[in-house]
Amino acid sequence: MSPAPQPAPRGPGxxxxxxxxxxxxxxxxxxxxxxxxANRLARGASALYRRDFGITVTExxxxxxxxxxxxxxxxxxxxxxxxxxxxxxxxxxxxxxxGHVGGKPDTADTRRIxxxxxxxxxxxxxxxxxxxxxxxxxxxxxxxxxxxRQLKRILEKLKASSRTLDRGGSPxxxx
Numbered sequence: 001m002s003p004a005p006q007p008a009p010r011g012p013g014x015x016x017x018x019x020x021x022x023x024x025x026x027x028x029x030x031x032x033x034x035x036x037x038a039n040r041l042a043r044g045a046s047a048l049y050r051r052d053f054g055i056t057v058t059e060x061x062x063x064x065x066x067x068x069x070x071x072x073x074x075x076x077x078x079x080x081x082x083x084x085x086x087x088x089x090x091x092x093x094x095x096x097x098x099g100h101v102g103g104k105p106d107t108a109d110t111r112r113i114x115x116x117x118x119x120x121x122x123x124x125x126x127x128x129x130x131x132x133x134x135x136x137x138x139x140x141x142x143x144x145x146x147x148x149r150q151l152k153r154i155l156e157k158l159k160a161s162s163r164t165l166d167r168g169g170s171p172x173x174x175x
Contacts, residue, residue, distance in 0.1 A: 075112075
């Protein structure tokens with residue numbers, strides 16, 4: 001018969017390790033607020049873009065990224081949009097099948113495919129953009145101009161600092 005397991009040694013600080021984590025009010029968790037806003041916007045856009053334009057929100061984000069930068073690789077689109085490779089790859093296949101995105105091997109590295117909008121992709125982007133901007137206007141209607149500019153500055157800072165966390169950085173490290 002095996003000996004009974006011994007309790008873990010107790011020493012200075014062990015009580016602190018055993019104490020429950022401090023409770024954070026849900027409404028004070030800013031990341032939760034950002035997630036809820038983003039999820040609501042994506043859910044509404046998803047239904048609208050699928051119904052009116054036949055594409056997903058991820059496909060729209062790819063179209064917009066390519067419209068902004070003319071050409072990009074799939075990896076660059078992932079970085080720009082903050083979306084993982086799997087959904088981007090699936091969305092790109094669909095956009096290519098629909099004829100909205102084309103690609104050719106990069107002259108510097110033929111393993112990489114440089115993507116760009118086709119004529120129909122540019123047309124689709126031009127049709128969706130006013131709808132996207134109208135949705136943005138509704139979202140920002142509760143802010144005055146100064147608040148909207150401040151929100152944009154804050155979001156730029158949060159996008160930059162989120163890159164550290166996206167790379168698996170520890171919130172307690174000195175990165």
